[in-house]
Amino acid sequence: MTSQDDGARVDPRVLRTRRLLQDALLALARERSLDEISVADVADRATVNRSTFYQHYTDTDTLLSDALDAQAALVGADLSTIHPSLVSGETPEVLVRYATHVADNLALYRSVLGEHGSPVAVSRLRRRIGALALEGLERHGAPPALAAIPRPIAAAAIAGSVIGVFVAWLERDPLPPPQEVADWAWSAVAGWPTQG
Known part of the structure; x- marks a missing residue:
């Protein structure tokens, strides 16, 4: 069970505990690699017991995905707010904010x-971008290079491309500006050149 799965109003104590767990994991992830962080480490840092952890999350990957989503939402960078009607336009500001958020948390x-x-985090990101791409393809049609591919497959290809853009960007040193990677990523989503 995660906070993103709840459709009803959530008890404030539950939200507080999830926030504690998310903050604990993010703090630990700034100190060491993700594969070195156990449930026990997170529970200890959050000052809760392991059974409390499992009442809220099945594993640290799901917790990490929720923590990243929450952090992005805090800075106004929730990618699920991008509307498909924008797909053929300029790079949305929320994508620039997301790239800025990623740059601000570069090591993580x-x-x-x-x-x-x-x-889990990569899969969640791929699903979000894929859903956006599919809605955009349905609304605006596919660019010529993807026209012969079934739309769900084309949307998956676009999502993979966008994640590939972000991964390749993160591997660069020095890191190009967030606006630039947002433009690159939006170009992959929209299938048309951006203004930048």
């Missing part, structure tokens, strides 16, 4: 999206 996102990263 290099770990999450890197070779030994979080499959």
Whole structure:
């Protein structure tokens, strides 16, 4: 069970505990690699017991995904707020804010999206981008290179491309500006060149 799965109003104590767990994991992830962090480590840092952890999360990957979503939402960078009607337009500001958020938490996102990263976090990001891409393809049609591919497959290809853009960006040193990677990623989503 995660906070993103709840459709009803959640007890404030539950939200507080989830926030404690999320903050604990993010703090630990800034100190060491993700594969070195156990449930016991998170529970200890959050000052809760392991059974409390399991009342809220099944594993640290799901917790990490929720923590990243919560952090992105705090800075106004929730990618689920991008509307498909924007797909053929300029790069949405929320995507620039998301790229800025990633740059501001560079070591964490290099770990999450890197070779030994979080499959749950990457899968969640891929699903979000894929859903956006599919809605955009339905609304605007496919660019010529994807026209012969079934739309769900084309949307998955776009999502993979966007994640690939972010991963390749994170591997660069020096890191290009967030606006630039947002433009690159939006170009992959929209299938048309961006203004930048």
